[in-house]
Amino acid sequence: MPTPAHAQVVVGVTVGIAPPVLPIYDQPVCPGDDYIWTPGYWAWDGSDYYWVPGTWVLAPEAGFFWTPGFWAWGDGGYLWTAGYWGPVIGFYGGIDYGFGYFGTGYVGGRWENGHFFYNREVSNVNVTVIHNVYNETVVHNTVNRVSFNGGRGGVVARATPAELAAARGQHVAPVAAQVQAERAAQADRTLHYSENHGTPPIAATPKPGAFKDRNVAAAREEGAGRPAETRPTNTEMPARPAVHPSELPAQ
DSSP states (O other), X not given: OOOOOSSSSEEEEEESSOOOOOOBOOOOOOOSTTXXXXXXXXXXOSSOEEEEOEEEEEOSSTTOEEEOOEEEEETTEEEEEOOEEESSOOOOTTOEEXXXXXXXXXXXXXXXXXXXXXXXXXXXXXXXXXXOEEOOOOOOOOOOOOOEESSTTOBOXXXXXXXXXXXXXXXXXXXXXXXXXXXXXXXXXXXXXXHHTTOOSOOEESSTTOTTOTTOBOOBOTXXXXXXXXXXXXXXXXXXXSSOGGGSOOO
């Protein structure tokens, strides 16, 4: 299988096995101003899924948000659409990645006057270090750990015209630190599903690739720590994914 590309395009890899459910983990504290949370995800190395830890990433440009990548059923397999940076958050499959990414948009913070302000309702921020904060109630009572769109058991969600326009608009590929962190995750056997069985020992880090940082968050077994509520997934198999390869722009 080819190595996943780092752009907002459907990668030329089709996997016959559905990606595992998303692990349960806590968000590390934000390391500094203007860092944006990027959720963890399952990547594919040609023979096995491996977990790329969620992490805080310094935005490449003021006003930019992160649109997470996602897996979607289509053309007889599961296809990966890579994430990207841009002034508007686009479609990410309706996947509930948590921490403000609850399927559409992002409610973990906003840009004001060239600086990022964090919503403490969903973002783990130390207010003695970061002062650009606010509190805005977010209603999110259940957690859906399904990690793919479409197909049997997948999330049923389709991109809106505005979300498709975001993918075609101004955006840039993951920054170098994100690319390096994904490569490091692939090289770490403990992050491979065949080794951790869905509970990676490094589920989230304060900065990209900081796998040995003392603030690394490990995944928890379901039922450990704060309970996770789950809701049934739809078993209807759509004929095509929410965003088909032909609908996405090349970069």
